[in-house]
Amino acid sequence: AQSVTQLGSHVSVSEGALVLLRCNYSSxxxxxxxxxxxxxxxxxxxxLKYTSAATLVKGINGFEAEFKKSETSFHLTKPSAHMSxxxxxxxxxxxxxxxxxxxxxxxxxxxxxxxx
Amino acid sequence: NAGVTQTPKFRxxxxxxxxxxxxxxxxxxxxxxxxRQDPGMGLRLIHYSVGEGTTAKGEVPDGYNVSRLxxxxxxxxxxxxxxxxxxxxxxASRTEGETDTQYFGPGTRLTVL
Numbered sequence: 001a002q003s004v005t006q007l008g009s010h011v012s013v014s015e016g017a018l019v020l021l022r023c024n025y026s027s028x029x030x031x032x033x034x035x036x037x038x039x040x041x042x043x044x045x046x047x048l049k050y051t052s053a054a055t056l057v058k059g060i061n062g063f064e065a066e067f068k069k070s071e072t073s074f075h076l077t078k079p080s081a082h083m084s085x086x087x088x089x090x091x092x093x094x095x096x097x098x099x100x101x102x103x104x105x106x107x108x109x110x111x112x113x114x115x116x
Numbered sequence: 117n118a119g120v121t122q123t124p125k126f127r128x129x130x131x132x133x134x135x136x137x138x139x140x141x142x143x144x145x146x147x148x149x150x151x152r153q154d155p156g157m158g159l160r161l162i163h164y165s166v167g168e169g170t171t172a173k174g175e176v177p178d179g180y181n182v183s184r185l186x187x188x189x190x191x192x193x194x195x196x197x198x199x200x201x202x203x204x205x206x207x208a209s210r211t212e213g214e215t216d217t218q219y220f221g222p223g224t225r226l227t228v229l
Contacts, residue, residue: 032215043220051215106158
């Protein structure tokens with residue numbers, strides 16, 4: 001079984017401040033982990049993914065995430081928030097089981113508000 | 117390349133009416149998925165397909181049916197709509213690799229009165 005917990009449904013940051021979004025997962029096998037971003041009235045687009053190579057993963061728009069197996073975490077960070085980062089962010093996990101359709105399980109999402 | 121497209125973008129139904137949502141992808145992807153998105157619950161998988169002619173149930177399949185008669189299309193049907201089915205519906209597709217990315221459509225906002 002696989003599950004994802006995102007701590008904090010809303011996060012407010014000042015422009016230029018650190019963005020930290022928390023994600024913890026559970027998986028019965030080594031997981032593959034993803035962060036997606038959803039801008040208002042749009043679909044989801046991939047920010048970055050962990051696929052068992054480097055534990056520090058860099059994505060688009062200056063975001064990065066670190067896979068920590070001991071903590072079962074995959075937190076997303078960006079050193080300096082920009083107004084355009086205001087969006088909802090989703091962490092997702094898959095066990096990569098082809099027979100099960102390589103299904104993704106999503107967290108509940110974290111909405112980021114950036115204050116000027 | 118249009119990617120993943122969904123029609124319609126918006127729809128309002130009365131309780132008991134039926135409708136079909138269409139998802140189309142032009143990337144020759146094997147896998148396709150239907151999700152619903154509700155506030156605070158993330159995306160939940162309704163049904164999915166691992167190839168033309170095959171479908172399987174996801175996390176919340178009740179009240180929905182699907183068909184994948186052509187590889188590029190994945191249809192989601194509501195036979196008798198209920199207010200609990202008011203949601204935003206997203207379709208996604210991906211290739212076969214276990215680490216491959218799912219690509220999402222823009223969504224369909226459905227309201228059932």
